Every structure is written in structure tokens, then in C-alpha cells.
Amino acid sequence: MSRPKGFLVLGRTMAVPLSRVSAVTGLALLTLMLAACAATLSLGRLGIPLADLPGALTGGAGGKAAFVLERLRGPRLVVGVGTGAALGLSGALFQTVTRNPLGSPDVIGLAAGAGAGAAAVALLLPGAVPVPFGALAGAVLAIALVYLSTGTGFRNPGRLIVAGIGVSAMAVAFIQYVVYAVERDKATVLTAYVNGSLSARSWEHAATIWIVLLVTAPFAAAIAGRLGLAEMGDETAAMLGAEPGRTRTAAVALSILLSAGAVAVAGPISFIALTAPQIARRLTRGTGPHLMLSALTGALLLVLADLAAQQLPLPVSLPVGIYTLGLGGLYLGYLLIREWKKGTL
Helix, strand or coil: CCCCCCEEEECCCEEEECCHHHHHHHHHHHHHHHHHHHHHHHCCCCCCCHHHHHHHHHHHCCCHHHHHHHHHCHHHHHHHHHHHHHHHHHHHHHHHHHCCCCCCHHHHCHHHHHHHHHHHHHHHCCCCCCHHHHHHHHHHHHHHHHHHHHCCCCCCHHHHHHHHHHHHHHHHHHHHHHHHHCCHHHHHHHHHHHCCCCCCCCHHHHHHHHHHHHHHHHHHHHCHHHHHHHCCCHHHHHHCCCCHHHHHHHHHHHHHHHHHHHHHHHCCCCCHHHHHHHHHHHHHCCCCCCHHHHHHHHHHHHHHHHHHHHHCCCCCCCCHHHHHHHHHHHHHHHHHHHHHHHCCC
16 A cells, blocks of 8 residues: 555554644644643642642642642543543544544434433433443444444445434433423533533543543554545545545544543533544644544643633533533634635535
8 A cells, every 4th residue: 555645654554644744733732731731730729839730740749739639630630631632533533534524423423322321311210320321321322323224334424424413313302301301400410411521520530531542542543544545535545455445434433432432431522523623634734634633632622621611700610511512613603704705605
């Protein structure tokens, strides 16, 4: 197989980005993310002073600093970074194989299915089954319904999206029914989870999402070269040995696994998987899947959104998913204005 532009191929299956622009952009994103992480740990009444932060991170924390780092903000931050990276990578995989800039696992019903699963647990088995388990089961069931209803599995992007819209509509209807049916206090908790939240996260949640990332990242890297070829169209990719059908199925499966891991630890956080790959692509102004940059962008966006959720002086504390919904709305508005100026709308 010939080397795709912008990639260094290692053996027959592994390809890594080669672009200097991508490397510089990745370094800038990593720097911004580390700054956002430091702000998350240091700002606010319970924040660890910046001067004390290096010592606290190297094991010298005690008293309030230890509580903030080990119980309050530390696990929440690590879960946020991992969840954002998983969603960004998931969106990059999905958008590349569907060749649709508005595509993400949310479109095919995963997020809505997760919300419906959480709602079912809250309604039918309150307290008996953890809500994250119900959310994960709902996401899996939604994807299974989409897979079966297309008739071609994950191979046809058009059918995949149409089936996903139908499954999402049914799941959202069920969620709304449950919110009205359960008691007010349970409905409040359920609504927060359905919107996506990083509050009250533990190191077990952090371990879950990072294990998912560590398992899936090598497989994503292994198909990165074929993903770059798949953007040229199925016929060209097939002639170059990229096996577009298998590549598409593998990419969608990895995308779903990453999104399911994110849902299990944080609920269905919207729009990170949609916006992160597009921001990464525009920062580099190049073609290709941009998997690593999308993961870094997703992590940065979610950490910033959660920083806003923790620090903005609002009358009530909102779940981070509310802020990502706002971010997604701004992004879609930007796309509409841009296409209108181009004359394509």
C-alpha cells in the first residue's frame, strides 16, 4: 500500500502523522489543556494555590489540598480529560468514514439510547441498579437496533444515520415520559445525568475511561492510514488496498466503543464528538483524520466547559453537558453563517 500524504507508515498496519503543522498544533493544544487543568485545580474558594500545585501533584499534598486533589477535583479532572479525548477521537473516526462533517455517534442514537437506559433504571429499578450501568446498556441496545435496522450493519453511512435518527426519536420520547412520571427529586437527578455531568466522579470512573482509551487507541492508529485513503472515495481506496468496507466497519465500531465508555462515566455529553474533529481540521487546514489532534481538542473543550460549570457565578450549578450544548449551538450557528456567505444555503 502506498504511503498516504501526511503519514509515516510503520509496517503494513500502523501509520502516524508526519505533518509539521500538526505537531505544532498538537503542542499548542497540549499546552492550553495543561493550563486549563491547572486553572481547574487552583481557581475558586477550595482551589490549590498555583505555588503549591507542583508539590501537591508530586505527593506533598496534605489537609485541604489533599482533599481537593484526591477526592474533589482530581478525579473529576482526570475523567474530564479522558472523556473529552474519547469523544474527540470517536467523532474523528465517525466523520472520516461517513465523510460527513455533521456526523457523530450522537447522530446514530448512542447518546439518546444512553439517556433512555438511565431513565429506565430510574423508573423501574430505582436504587437497585447504578444509573451508569443503565446508561451503558441503553447505548448498547440503541446501537444494536441501528445495526439491525440498516440491513447492512455499519457499512452504509446513509442508512446508519437515518436509522439512528429514528432510534434517537424513540429514545427521547421515552426519556420525556420518565421525567414526567418519576418523583420530582429523582427527575432532577435524572435530568442532570441525561445532560452529561462530571460532578462526584471517582478514581474508578477515571480508570474506566482511560482503560477504554488505552485499548482502542492502538487500533485507531493502526487504521489511520486507511482512513486517510478512505476520504478519497471507496473506489480509489479499494484500488490502493484500503478495504473501505472493513475500514468503515472497524472505525464505526471503535467510535461506538469510545462513546460508550464516555457515556458510562459521564453520561451523554453532547457536541464534543461533533465539534472537536472539525476544530482540529480547521487548525491544521489539511486533510486526513487528525485522530490525535481531535482527541486533544476534545479534552481541551470538555475541561474548559467543566471549568465554566464549576466557576461561573450562577444561581444553580449546571451539569457540564449544558455548556457543551451551548458550544455546539455556537458551532452550528457558525457553520450556517459560513455556508450562507458562501452562497451554498
